[in-house]
Amino acid sequence: MSSSLSAVRGAFFDFVDDPWKHIGNEQASARFVKDGLLVTENGLIKEFGAFDEVSKRYANVPVTHIKNRLIMPGFIDGHIHFPQTRVLGAYGAQLLDWLQESIFPEELKFRDRDYARGAAKQFFDALLAGGTTTCQAFTTSSPVSTEEFFAEAERRNMRTIAGLTGIDRFAPDDFLIGPDEFYRESKRLIEQYHRKGRHLYAITPRFAVGCTSELMNRCAQLKREHNDCWINTHISENPSEVRTAKIHFPDCNDYTEVHEKHGLLGPKFTAGHGIWLSNDEFRRFSKAGAAISFCPLSNLFLGSGLFRLGRALDPEHRVRISLGCDMGGGNAFSLIRVMEEAYKVGMCNNTMLDGSVNPREQDSAEAERNKLSAYRAFYLATLGGAESLYIDDLLGNFNVGKEADFVALDWNGGQAAMAWHQSLVTEGTPATMEEAAKLLFGILAIGDDRNVDETWIAGKRAYSKSGGAVA
Amino acid sequence: MSSSLSAVRGAFFDFVDDPWKHIGNEQASARFVKDGLLVTENGLIKEFGAFDEVSKRYANVPVTHIKNRLIMPGFIDGHIHFPQTRVLGAYGAQLLDWLQESIFPEELKFRDRDYARGAAKQFFDALLAGGTTTCQAFTTSSPVSTEEFFAEAERRNMRTIAGLTGIDRFAPDDFLIGPDEFYRESKRLIEQYHRKGRHLYAITPRFAVGCTSELMNRCAQLKREHNDCWINTHISENPSEVRTAKIHFPDCNDYTEVHEKHGLLGPKFTAGHGIWLSNDEFRRFSKAGAAISFCPLSNLFLGSGLFRLGRALDPEHRVRISLGCDMGGGNAFSLIRVMEEAYKVGMCNNTMLDGSVNPREQDSAEAERNKLSAYRAFYLATLGGAESLYIDDLLGNFNVGKEADFVALDWNGGQAAMAWHQSLVTEGTPATMEEAAKLLFGILAIGDDRNVDETWIAGKRAYSKSGGAVA
Structure with missing residues (x-):
């Protein structure tokens, strides 16, 4: 032996x-x-x-x-924000205001290498204490944060997915990154990290409200040039965000079309939230092999809404689903807490789906799929998350x-x-x-x-x- | 000295x-x-x-x-179920099914004095670990559970409000208590416990679905004969429950009228939940000096719905509010967890109240009142709870x-x-x-x-x- x-x-x-x-x-x-x-x-x-x-x-x-x-x-977290570690659970605002007031100022600190390095220690300590062994993470628009994220993951020998997080509007000027620089830095980071050790790289346009069409096109270019890479973003988290996205992309009929038009929707694509997606959007996600990360801790904490898991899992347009804590929108690192809140979201949805409030909303099949048994919940946190992220060849059981x-x-x-x-x-x-x-x-x-x-x-x-x- | x-x-x-x-x-x-x-x-x-x-x-x-x-x-919990200590967080059902499947079978065990005594130790240990020093509790329809509840409270010298919990329909036969026996046993327990040491007694009709008009009348009689006593019950927790109550009391226009017609609504009256109350019902609660216990942990766990705190606190019909964990519908004893979920419920309500989904629902004043700052949350958990329960002459600050x-x-x-x-x-x-x-x-x-x-x-x-x- x-x-x-x-x-x-x-x-x-x-x-x-x-x-x-x-x-x-x-x-x-x-x-x-x-x-x-x-x-x-x-x-x-x-x-x-x-x-x-x-x-x-x-x-x-x-x-x-x-x-x-x-x-x-080990638990797999499909959606988390490394540079929000210190400001998780910030008081008082829905998504768009919360970003401006609490999040961007903290994330700006991650241009500083020492700060980012210390934060990475805090972040991975908290992940491990929650039982999370793999995460797909957002970083910031500064390459420093991505580098320090991967450096700490490597010290711990952890399988992670992450990438430079692009945003070229809707943030303080010094937080923005232009499409060309984003492309150049992403390319450099892909070559430095992707498939080195346990690192996997995700091309990461933050979300449509913060990304111009030019930035989205650069993401598509990166994906064409590095087809093995992942894509990580947000979609349909908050009603005001959905409407703002529509204003920014008037030629798209819905939020999903923004990603379709820019050639991003497909396998290894994950969007966080998806609360306000239509059946038709679920169908297109399903057909494309794209995934949604369900983040109930965050969805409740920011009041974003109740994700319709049972609808996303309709056999006719079944979407790949991971769980995400979405820390700092989510107020804990623990996927156990995420499962708890996912269970509650299902129960709240089901009170509407039993027809007692509005008979038109009755749907007992969707309600059945919303019920989060231990089997379903822990599957999502392990093998299901791995399948959703296309890493089930590597781990998950x-x-x-x-x-x-x-x-x-x-x-x-x-x-x-x-x-x-x-x-x-x-x-x-x-x-x-x-x-x-x-x-x-x-x-x-x-x-x-x-x-x-x-x-x-x-x-x-x-x-x-x-x-x-x-x- | x-x-x-x-x-x-x-x-x-x-x-x-x-x-x-x-x-x-x-x-x-x-x-x-x-x-x-x-x-x-x-x-x-x-x-x-x-x-x-x-x-x-x-x-x-x-x-x-x-x-x-x-x-x-110390934290004040306005709504908790002593005999559900062991089955908190039970899987899978909304209120009425959950009661039948998980709750009544466990509560039946509390006819056994040894079991009830052991449970009381577990219960008060868990309360203290959560920082709760006073609670208003439901017991069961067996006097044994009320006796053991007060005995353990006395050993710990804790200020509590509780009482024999009446239910004469909608439960297994051996769990029911007839109106006459309920009256007789309640009277005996009031004389034995009320204002003795730190005990306060609450006349406790469980909820309208489980209480006939005869039982409600007996509660009113007890209140007339012992006007210093409290009244503790449930109201408008779940849409199916609200409709069932309406079937049982066809001459009442709404759920609140059930309590009004039986002469119960007034000072020292608390009803848990109140999720589906109308503005008019809030107005009548307010005018009567009656209180609602807001139980967001439970309301999410059972999927009952999102209590509209900001509406209940409208200055035009301001209702007295305590926080309740409603363990076992609530899945924790901790009022800190209750505050967390109360915050989330407010945020979820506010996404609807900002008009982005439905302009008719826009109400920025109500939304402002929904926002649970630390001041507001910890007030509700301490002095506010005491005022709601009419015990602020005794404690709360x-x-x-x-x-x-x-x-x-x-x-x-x-x-x-x-x-x-x-x-x-x-x-x-x-x-x-x-x-x-x-x-x-x-x-x-x-x-x-x-x-x-x-x-x-x-x-x-x-x-x-x-x-x-x-x-």
Whole structure:
């Protein structure tokens, strides 16, 4: 046996399929190994299965036994803003005012390399404490912030997607970046970072209100020249934003057409929010293979509105969905908190969809899809997010060959009321998948980052609740 | 000096008026003593003011110096369900189904005295960990649960309002209580508990869907015979519930009229939720001196809807408002989490009120009242709640003669991202009221029960975060 092998033993829970394809039998989408062994080599999963079986073949490999925890793939955050780390949860305004008052002034500080470097430490510490092992992040219009983001990700050996964030109007002058400079700097950064180590690069036009057609065209050019890159942006977050976008692009019939006309909508394209998208826009997203990142923490905190998950997942125009905390619009880093709010958004939508307020709005099929079971929620936070971001070849579950990023969840962590609640399910380690799923719903409903006991990156412990970040 | 005197030194923040009466100058509603001394005697506030002044007169009194914390009056929860402690955050259903599937089966267990006693310990531990020192609670239809509730409150010397919770339809048979038995048992419990120690009694018809007219009449009779008692119930939580209530009371034009016709609406009457109340109903609540408990955690978790706080606070028909966690419909005990969700509900309402979706809904005055600053939120959680419940003669701020229940808030507690966020305000103890308010908003936005470092009851430490409940 090579000495680079190591293994983790414990109770494992991951997904092999999409639970929305198994309505009434969601267990068929999941995999639960009550006493499992995950063998890793150089950060990749070498073998995974029942301890009794697998351990025979790895007799001399050092094993870390994680007891009384559920081990899941690391959480994947499809939409987060690195330079808003310090101003998350800022008081008082909807999107457009909030950007001007609270966000742009803070983001401006990220031209300073020392500030950006310190912030990157804070950012990744907070991510790991929330159990997030991969994120797709916005940076700022200064290359410095993108460089420091990737530098810190590299120190932690984390798989991330990010890119210089272009905005050439609707911000203070010294925050803007012209289309030519944006193109030049993006190209330089792509060559420096894309597919180097675990870095993936996203061409990042911030949002249509802040991007001229010239900037959008430059993004399309970059995508043509570097087709393997990702595209990351925002869409239809707030009604006033939607109307402003329409004024800026009068020849587009809707917000989605802005991205279509500029040749951006397609695979590896993610737009955050999508609250106010029409069915027809969902259909075009679906057909193009483009994705939406659902950010309920932010959508509630900024009052943007209630995303219609059940509508986006209509089998007739099913859209790829990731979860995003959208910190700082979102007021926490924890994807557990995101799942909680996603559940609530679904419930609020369903009160309208049951027809009791307006019979014309009744839609029990959409309502069913809105209901966020533990299976559905944790799928979105892991394999579903990976599929949405087109990185499920790399990670998202415990399949052999994938990268070994995972979390150990303590189902009794969290508020004082939690342990007694969970004792309704079991006093010991869950015996069945259904018991495990009930504990996971308890985490979703009344837990938070306190339920993340350990976070592992590429087969190594990178965070433990008692000791903080290890890196 | 008598030896029963003791004192606490620290930075104090409380309210002397309603911040909604001081739009643009909310500081006028608050009191901030950067270095204060609170002297207590037998659980009551003997003197309060600047340390330099007050300490001169109490030279030999033992002082506990609480450093690097904001000391506020204990939080007041206007609406919570003691027997739902274990099933908070239950999966999957709106109000009426949720009651049948998850809640009544658990509440039935509270006929068993041992179970109820154990639950009471869990309940008060969780309350104190959240910084809640006073609550108005529902129990069950079994007197045992009310007795054990008050017994545990007494052991902790806590000011509470509760009462036998009447329901004579819409529940399993063995959970119902007939109007005569309800009357008899309520009367017995009133005589046993009301105004004994810190107990206050609330005549408690659960909600109109579960209460026949006969039961409501018995409540009115109890109120006539014990006019000093409180009344606690629910109203207009969910659209289906509102319609069901209408079917049960066909001679009432709206839900509020059910309570009016039965002679219940008046001072010391609180109804939880009130999401779907009309302006006219708010007017009648206002005129009667009746109160609503705003429960946003629950309203989102059960998808009940978005309470229109700014409308309820319209100066033309201003309604008394407390905050309630409504655990178990609410998925946490923490009033900090309640404030967070209340803020979000206001923001979501405001996106509709800005006219960008529907110009007919534009109302900037209502939108302004929806905005939950730190002043407004913490007022509702302390003095405002006390005024709403008509207990502001007893507690709610640090006025001399009031009961000395308070919390010590650690503005750096909470998720990993918190401390760096708060360092934007100050690296040390806040120097001004405005700095303190900014730290409090940080707690509201990105904090939770972890920000409650200590909870004191009647001048004695009853909980500390590091050590749990002291009692």
